[in-house]
Amino acid sequence: MIATAHSLQQLNTRPRSERAVTPPPAPAEVHRHGIMSDSHGRTIRDLRISITDRCNFRCVYCMDPDVQFAPRSELLTRHEIIRLARIAEALGVRKIRLTGGEPTVHPELLEIISGIRRATSVELAMITNGSLLTRERLRAWKGAGLDRITVSLDSLRPDRFAMLTRAAGSPATVLAGIEAAIAEGVTPLKVNAVLMRGVNDDEAADLASLARVYGVEVRFIEYMPLDSARAWDDAKWVSASQTRAQIERVFPLVSAPSEDRSSTARLFEFADGRAGRIGFISSVSDPFCGACSRLRLTADGKIRPCLFSSAEWDVLSVLRCGAGDDELRAFFIDASWTKQAGHGMHSDEFHQPARSMSAIGG
Numbered sequence: 094m095i096a097t098a099h100s101l102q103q104l105n106t107r108p109r110s111e112r113a114v115t116p117p118p119a120p121a122e123v124h125r126h127g128i129m130s131d132s133h134g135r136t137i138r139d140l141r142i143s144i145t146d147r148c149n150f151r152c153v154y155c156m157d158p159d160v161q162f163a164p165r166s167e168l169l170t171r172h173e174i175i176r177l178a179r180i181a182e183a184l185g186v187r188k189i190r191l192t193g194g195e196p197t198v199h200p201e202l203l204e205i206i207s208g209i210r211r212a213t214s215v216e217l218a219m220i221t222n223g224s225l226l227t228r229e230r231l232r233a234w235k236g237a238g239l240d241r242i243t244v245s246l247d248s249l250r251p252d253r254f255a256m257l258t259r260a261a262g263s264p265a266t267v268l269a270g271i272e273a274a275i276a277e278g279v280t281p282l283k284v285n286a287v288l289m290r291g292v293n294d295d296e297a298a299d300l301a302s303l304a305r306v307y308g309v310e311v312r313f314i315e316y317m318p319l320d321s322a323r324a325w326d327d328a329k330w331v332s333a334s335q336t337r338a339q340i341e342r343v344f345p346l347v348s349a350p351s352e353d354r355s356s357t358a359r360l361f362e363f364a365d366g367r368a369g370r371i372g373f374i375s376s377v378s379d380p381f382c383g384a385c386s387r388l389r390l391t392a393d394g395k396i397r398p399c400l401f402s403s404a405e406w407d408v409l410s411v412l413r414c415g416a417g418d419d420e421l422r423a424f425f426i427d428a429s430w431t432k433q434a435g436h437g438m439h440s441d442e443f444h445q446p447a448r449s450m451s452a453i454g455g
């Protein structure tokens with residue numbers, strides 16, 4: 094469904110309280126099948142694991158400046174993360190993406206990567222704000238089994254970058270991190286950008302030019318009502334089609350063939366044949382829920398079937414009660430069966446989730 098201005102203005106950003114309990118049982122035949130699927134005919138192939146709720150940035154569209162982090166004892170440990178990754182792979186997951194908060198601030202990131210690599214043969218990716226990337230760290234992560242990274246970067250202007258991230262970083266540091274990742278072969282590399290009207294939407298073409306400079310994919314994600322400040326409104330929101338029009342004034346684009354039906358991004362190449370691709374993730378204006386193959390695991394051990402789920406399932410408690418692998422497998426199958434058909438952002442029933450993006454993982 095394509096959003097209209099009217100449907101977006103009606104969007105309800107008030108939170109609805111979220112339940113964190115045990116999922117209802119999926120039908121017996123789904124358990125017999127032994128892979129994670131949902132009641133809308135989709136199969137789960139992609140797990141996003143938030144390994145920490147901590148972050149060294151406080152991006153305006155994501156995290157409160159005075160955010161309260163969960164006590165460490167309430168977060169998944171390294172061993173729990175690795176065990177759940179192994180179980181997810183046995184249930185059909187083919188890609189795992191480590192996220193956060195900021196995954197590179199986790200003191201045991203290297204051990205998490207190597208543990209997942211030893212336990213599984215999934216494609217292993219990570220998304221990072223790019224502020225803590227050095228060649229040494231990237232080499233070690235790659236050696237431990239990390240396949241690729243996505244780096245988030247919303248502005249090339251130091252003053253704006255500081256205002257957006259509310260942190261002492263710089264675009265130059267992130268660009269150096271991107272170059273280091275390419276040099277160490279942690280590729281294919283993607284760059285994610287979120288544009289906000291009147292803040293950084295005039296940088297669409299400048300950010301797109303990174304795709305040409307580095308031969309990478311730059312993806313524009315529509316700003317979603319997942320900000321901790323609950324300040325989302327459609328006046329700040331920029332649609333994928335508006336962003337594309339801005340870019341095409343400088344760099345004409347042509348549709349790129351899509352290899353992955355469940356991909357979140359609509360992909361384009363440069364009409365002049367230059368390397369690099371542009372992707373648009375139109376989660377608000379034209380959601381891709383019908384082909385969604387994702388499941389999310391939060392840093393505090395909750396399974397979220399959808400970014401906008403109003404229910405989440407407490408696998409941490411089950412783990413810490415001594416559950417065996419069979420019980421955990423059944424829990425994952427039940428949890429994924431509850432995946433909602435779509436995020437429902439354009440329905441009157443929509444409520445912004447209680448968790449912000451940083452507490453879900455993106």
Ligand code: SAM
Pocket residue numbers: 148154155192193194195196220221222243244245285286287314315316317318319320450451454455
């Ligand atoms: N800290 C890492 C980072 O920034 O890449 C990983 C976690 S972050 C929550 C994952 C992705 O979510 C980032 O690309 C970020 O830009 C995006 N994001 C955060 N809040 C968002 C929002 N309200 N709307 C759209 N994307 C958002």
Ligand code: SF4
Pocket residue numbers: 148149150151152155156193194195222245450451
């Ligand atoms: Fe941290 Fe990433 Fe959220 Fe920014 S978007 S506050 S870097 S978790």
